Amino acid sequence: MSTEPVSARGGPLLDVRNLHVEFRTREGVARAVNGVDYAVDAGETLAVLGESGSGKSVTAQAIMGILDSPPGFVTQGQVLFHGEDLLKFGTEQRRKVRGARMAMIFQDALSALNPVLNVGEQLGEMFTVHRGLSRKDARAKAVELMERVRIPAAKERVRSYPHQFSGGMRQRVMIAMAMALEPELIIADEPTTALDVTVQAQVMDLLAELQREYNMGLILITHDLGVVADVADKIAVMYAGRIVETSPVHDIYRAPAHPYTKGLLDSIPRVDQKGQELYAIKGLPPNLLHIPPGCAFHPRCPLAQDICRTKIPPLYRVSEVRASACHFWKECIGDDRPAADKT
Numbered sequence: 001m002s003t004e005p006v007s008a009r010g011g012p013l014l015d016v017r018n019l020h021v022e023f024r025t026r027e028g029v030a031r032a033v034n035g036v037d038y039a040v041d042a043g044e045t046l047a048v049l050g051e052s053g054s055g056k057s058v059t060a061q062a063i064m065g066i067l068d069s070p071p072g073f074v075t076q077g078q079v080l081f082h083g084e085d086l087l088k089f090g091t092e093q094r095r096k097v098r099g100a101r102m103a104m105i106f107q108d109a110l111s112a113l114n115p116v117l118n119v120g121e122q123l124g125e126m127f128t129v130h131r132g133l134s135r136k137d138a139r140a141k142a143v144e145l146m147e148r149v150r151i152p153a154a155k156e157r158v159r160s161y162p163h164q165f166s167g168g169m170r171q172r173v174m175i176a177m178a179m180a181l182e183p184e185l186i187i188a189d190e191p192t193t194a195l196d197v198t199v200q201a202q203v204m205d206l207l208a209e210l211q212r213e214y215n216m217g218l219i220l221i222t223h224d225l226g227v228v229a230d231v232a233d234k235i236a237v238m239y240a241g242r243i244v245e246t247s248p249v250h251d252i253y254r255a256p257a258h259p260y261t262k263g264l265l266d267s268i269p270r271v272d273q274k275g276q277e278l279y280a281i282k283g284l285p286p287n288l289l290h291i292p293p294g295c296a297f298h299p300r301c302p303l304a305q306d307i308c309r310t311k312i313p314p315l316y317r318v319s320e321v322r323a324s325a326c327h328f329w330k331e332c333i334g335d336d337r338p339a340a341d342k343t
C-alpha cells in the first residue's frame with residue numbers, strides 16, 4: 001500500500017476525469033459512462049464494483065483505448081496517465097502504451113488468447129515485438145514468466161496450446177502475458193469470475209502478490225464485494241455509468257455512505273446468517289437509453305425523497321478520503337459511521 005501523499009509525486013499514476021462514453025445504436029444513444037472520476041496510484045489497488053451494465057468494463061476499455069468504436073464514443077473527459085491525456089494520443093502512440101505500460105486481464109482467457117499459437121509463442125511475441133529479442137531468448141523469457149505465475153512443468157508446457165490448460169492455469173497464462181513487459185498499471189476485468197471458488201482464491205492471491213512485488217497500480221473490476229476486502233486499498237462503486245461512492249476499503253464495509261453500496265453489502269451471503277433469506281436490492285438497473293432524471297438510483301432507493309427525482313446528486317465529500325453521490329449520505333451513514341469520518 002502506498003503511504004506517500006499523492007501531491008509529493010506530482011499526481012497519481014492514472015487519473016480519470018469526468019469520462020463520458022456513449023453507444024450510438026439503432027435504438028438510440030446508450031449513455032454507458034456519465035462522468036466517471038477515479039484515480040489509482042503505483043502500488044495501489046482500486047476495486048470497481050457495481051451490478052451488470054453499470055459501465056465498469058466500458059470505462060476500462062476507454063482507458064485502455066480498446067473501445068468498440070463505432071458504436072462507442074468517448075464524448076468528454078480525460079484519461080491522465082502520468083499527467084498526460086491518453087485521449088489526445090494517436091492510434092500508434094496508444095498502441096505503444098498498451099502492453100508495455102498498461103495491460104488488461106480479461107475474464108475469459110480462452111477467447112482472449114490466440115487458439116492457434118502455443119503459449120510460448122504468444123508470451124514470446126511480447127518480447128520479440130516490443131523488446132527485439134531473438135526467438136530463442138523470447139522462449140526462455142516465456143518459460144521464466146510461466147514459472148513466475150507458478151505454472152507447473154513450464155519448460156514442457158510452453159509448447160501447449162491455450163485449450164490444453166485448465167481454466168485456472170489459462171488465467172495464469174493471461175496474467176503472465178499482462179505482466180510480461182512489467183507495466184505500471186493493470187486492469188483486471190472480472191479476472192476470476194469464470195473459475196471455481198478455490199481456484200479463484202489462488203489466482204487472486206497471485207495477482208495481489210505480483211501487484212505488490214512490481215509496485216503496479218491495479219484496477220480490479222468485480223461484482224463481488226467479498227473478494228475485494230482482502231486485496232483492495234479503495235473502492236469505487238458504479239451505478240448507471242457514474243461513481244456513486246468512493247472510499248478506502250475498510251470504511252465502506254463499516255459504514256456505507258450511499259444506499260446503493262449499502263444494498264450491495266447487505267446482499268452478501270454471511271455465514272452467521274445461514275438459513276435467513278438473502279437481501280436483494282429491489283428492481284433492476286436502469287435502461288441506459290432512458291436513465292431516470294435526478295438520482296438514477298431513485299426508483300430503487302429506500303431513502304428517496306422528492307429532490308432525488310429532479311436533482312442529480314454531485315459527489316459530496318464525506319471525509320478527507322471519501323465521497324458519496326447521495327443527497328442524504330448523512331442519513332445513510334447514520335450513527336454507525338467510524339469516528340474518523342464524523343465531522
Ligand SMILES: Nc1ncnc2c1ncn2[C@@H]1O[C@H](COP(=O)(O)OP(=O)(O)OP(=O)(O)O)[C@@H](O)[C@H]1O
Nearest residue numbers: 023030032051052053054055056057058068071288
Ligand atoms: N458494443 C456495445 N454496443 C452497444 N452498447 C454497449 C456495447 N458495449 C457496452 N454497451 C452498453 O454499455 C453498458 C455498460 O456495459 P459494461 O460492459 O461496461 O457493463 P459492466 O458494468 O462491465 O457489466 P458486467 O458486470 O455485466 O460486465 C451496457 O449495458 C450496454 O448498454
Ligand code: SF4
Nearest residue numbers: 295298301308326327
Ligand atoms: S440521492 Fe436520493 S435516491 Fe439517490 S441514493 Fe441518495 S437518497 Fe437514494
Ligand SMILES: [Mg+2]
Nearest residue numbers: 056057058189
Ligand atoms: Mg463488464
